[in-house]
Amino acid sequence: MSGRLVYLMGPSGSGKDSLIDAARDALAQLDCVVARRVITRSAESVGEAVQGLTPLAFAELAREGGFALSWRANGLDYGIPVQIDQWLAQGLHVLVNGSRAHLSLAKERYPQLLPILLSVDPDVLRERLHRRxxxxxxxxxxxxxxxxxxxxxxxxxxxxxxxxxxxxxELSTTLARLLALLGNEGIVEKPRSA
Ligand SMILES: Nc1ncnc2c1ncn2[C@@H]1O[C@H](COP(=O)(O)OP(=O)(O)OP(=O)(O)O)[C@@H](O)[C@H]1O
Ligand SMILES: O=P(O)(O)OC[C@H]1O[C@H](OP(=O)(O)O)[C@H](O)[C@@H]1O
Incomplete structure (x- = not known):
């Protein structure tokens, strides 16, 4: 049985990485793996643990079929490693930090994906981006x-x-709502055999 792709998207600064970090332990209990993104962002940047690549290396990897999903935004290239297909085939769920602009293409490849849009009040968003x-x-x-x-x-x-x-x-409120949503969608802890 194949797992479900959870496609989390939302404006830059809406809190996707924070939510993913807060949910990490709970997601592991749900057999849900968080995909590590490949980004052409400099290694010095503060933020999620990503694999940083030069634009040339990124293009090479893309040509070799290294990405299940990839897009360009904010002057950067983003890729989700093709390894997620193996995880899905094994029955694991996979959560990706996606792009709103890429949603329709992602749906073409993963028709069963669960799209979640994180939003935040515009003034709060501006303030959070500056504070970060x-x-x-x-x-x-x-x-x-x-x-x-x-x-x-x-x-x-x-x-x-x-x-x-x-x-x-509060992030804890968002986390509780995310986990409730995943539960409602049937992404629940599997019974373990003794
Ligand atoms: N619920 C919250 N309350 C207060 N601060 C928050 C909350 N959620 C996130 N933040 C803060 O807002 C900033 C942006 O969050 P984060 O980096 O997780 O956003 P993001 O959506 O992953 O952005 P990007 O797509 O640009 O990587 C961070 O400094 C984070 O600590
Ligand atoms: O604007 P849209 O198309 O939703 O997404 C653009 C991309 O920018 C953000 O990444 P980051 O802020 O560079 O980490 C999102 O995570 C996404 O990958």
Whole structure:
């Protein structure tokens, strides 16, 4: 039986990495693996544990079929290693930190994927990006501007089967709601044989 791809997306700064980190132990109990992304981001950047590659090395890996999913955003290339297909085939669930713009292509490859959109109040988002301090002021403005591409669009629409998760308040509240959602979708701890 194959596992389910959990596709977590949302604006830069909405808290995807924080939520994934907070959920890591609980996800392991649910046989849900978190995919490690490959990003052409400099190794000095603060943030999630990713594999950093040069644009050239990234392109080479993409040509060799190394990515199950890949996209370009915020001036960077992002890739999800093709290894996730093995995990899914083994019955493990896989959570990816995805891109809103890439959702429709991701759905083509993984029709059963569970799309979750993390959102946050715009003023809170700006404040969190500045406080995190990973990007320059200009880069932060570009990231905030990118959100207008999605405002009011299909990706915000729950009727398209996308689950909306608000992270404007406490992370622990968002975590509890994420785990409840996964449970409702049948992603539950498997009974262990003695
Ligand atoms: N519920 C929350 N309450 C307060 N601060 C939060 C909350 N969730 C996340 N943060 C903080 O907001 C900032 C952005 O969070 P995070 O880096 O997890 O976002 P992200 O969606 O992964 O962004 P990106 O896509 O750019 O990597 C971080 O400094 C994080 O500590
Ligand atoms: O704007 P959209 O298409 O949703 O996504 C763009 C990409 O930017 C963010 O990454 P990061 O802030 O560079 O870590 C997201 O995680 C995503 O991968």
């Amino acid at each position: 301090g990973r990007e320059s002021r200009e880069e932060i403005e570009a990231r905030l501007a990118r959100n207008t591409l999605f405002a009011g669009g299909a990706v915000e629409d729950e009727s398209g089967g996308i689950f909306l998760l608000d992270n404007s308040a």
